Amino acid sequence: MALEHPSARPRAASRHRTGTAPSGVIHVNVRHADQYTVVGNHLAQHRVLSLVAIGLALHIQSLPAGARVGIKALAERFPEGEVRIATALRELEAHGYLERSRVRTEHGRLVTRTVSYNRPRTPGGPVPDPPPPPPGRVPVPEPEPVAEAVAQAVAAPVAEPGPAAEAPPADPARQEAVDLLARLRADDPRLLLAERDVRQLAPGVTAWLDRGADPEAVRHALSGNLPADLRSPAAVIGYRLRAGIPPRMPTAPAPAPQARRPDPFQTCDGCERAFRAPAPGRCRDCPPPGGPTAANAA
Structure with a gap:
């Protein structure tokens, strides 16, 4: 019969249940009742997006509708800087998680409208369905965020004209x-x-x-x-x-009127005196040919 050692130290109890993986990540999950955001694994475990883009997408999806998500506003909030944030935004646009467009307000001001999608849009097709859940798990429907519902209502697609509609003439x-x-x-x-x-x-x-x-x-x-x-x-x-937009071209001034040159000198056919006239002939003092003076002389 083996002897027992009552003075031996008891084995410390593990905080994790039996069957837990000895290495890798161990999850300790607490159910959230408020102040949480639902994110799909298609974003959290994306194979192409950078870690900055994934984190930025999560931050944008957690913001309320109308929050400022421009490059400068995000650079003030995070230490990555404008260049890395701009690159991450372009990544999200390329993979269908973000859409940015320039719109004009009712006061005529150009602003940037940003639409965030919690499921990526594929060009020319519907949104892909999520992968099936593992066996033994009941899928729980994800609640639709309020920010996405507002953004989709603002960015309603415009119906394209049919084949019979004539395209407007190009400017x-x-x-x-x-x-x-x-x-x-x-x-x-x-x-x-x-x-x-x-x-x-x-x-x-x-x-x-x-x-x-x-x-x-x-x-x-x-x-x-x-x-x-x-x-x-x-x-x-x-x-x-x-x-670098140039100033408007100034209006060309009206040409100055040129001074009229005097008529050339002509020799009068009647009295042979010099006078100015555009063409040869008689001066003012001499009557025209065939006038009263010529008739009296005859």
């Missing part, structure tokens, strides 16, 4: 601006702009052309002396259009 000035922006890639391959960027930048080019700027001069002003580490060509061109 020649705007078409010239669109063509100028599309040809910038011939000057520098890095200036390959997306169609959405061309539509947003075209009004700025039109303003330059309306002020009398030559199209070739506008092209050189937008494509010349580009930075070596060009990351956002649309942002650089937009800044140049806003900061």
